[in-house]
Amino acid sequence: MEFQIPDLYPAIAEIFVAAMALLILLVAPLMKRGATTFAYYASQLTILAAAAIAYTTTGKFGFTFSYMYVDDPMGDLLKVIACLCVSMALLYGRSYMADRKLESPEYYLLVLFSLLGIMVLIAAGSLLTVYLGLELLSLSSYALVAINRDS
Numbered sequence: 001m002e003f004q005i006p007d008l009y010p011a012i013a014e015i016f017v018a019a020m021a022l023l024i025l026l027v028a029p030l031m032k033r034g035a036t037t038f039a040y041y042a043s044q045l046t047i048l049a050a051a052a053i054a055y056t057t058t059g060k061f062g063f064t065f066s067y068m069y070v071d072d073p074m075g076d077l078l079k080v081i082a083c084l085c086v087s088m089a090l091l092y093g094r095s096y097m098a099d100r101k102l103e104s105p106e107y108y109l110l111v112l113f114s115l116l117g118i119m120v121l122i123a124a125g126s127l128l129t130v131y132l133g134l135e136l137l138s139l140s141s142y143a144l145v146a147i148n149r150d151s
Contacts, residue, residue, distance in 0.1 A: 010062045010071030013054040014119050020046040021112040028105040039105035043112055051083035070125040078122045086115045114140040
């Protein structure tokens with residue numbers, strides 16, 4: 001049996017979101033001031049860039065990771081819609097979080113990981129991929145629910 005390197009192009013939007021979330025995770029703690037503002041703008045930029053990447057790959061149909069990941073036009077459209085909805089939720093939710101003194105860089109990172117779980121669920125081609133996407137989405141959602149520790 002011979003190992004073949006998978007084609008990563010169909011999953012480029014998810015790879016971009018994961019890489020940027022990890023980059024924000026590394027940079028935000030090193031900032032003394034403005035970490036929350038940096039995390040917000042970097043998250044918004046990441047989400048909009050992921051929507052643009054998903055939009056530019058629309059029209060191509062492909063599989064990768066041994067047919068466990070499906071890239072099709074309907075999935076790309078759903079990814080763009082998911083990205084825009086999450087971006088609008090962050091835009092409207094920022095003042096709510098700031099008023100209640102709950103805004104932190106971790107909040108935006110958890111939202112990015114939730115979006116990554118949504119995007120993996122959209123592109124799932126097997127039950128294992130569905131499970132991975134669902135776990136990524138649900139664990140991030142659990143942490144988002146518990147972000148208000150005093151309540």
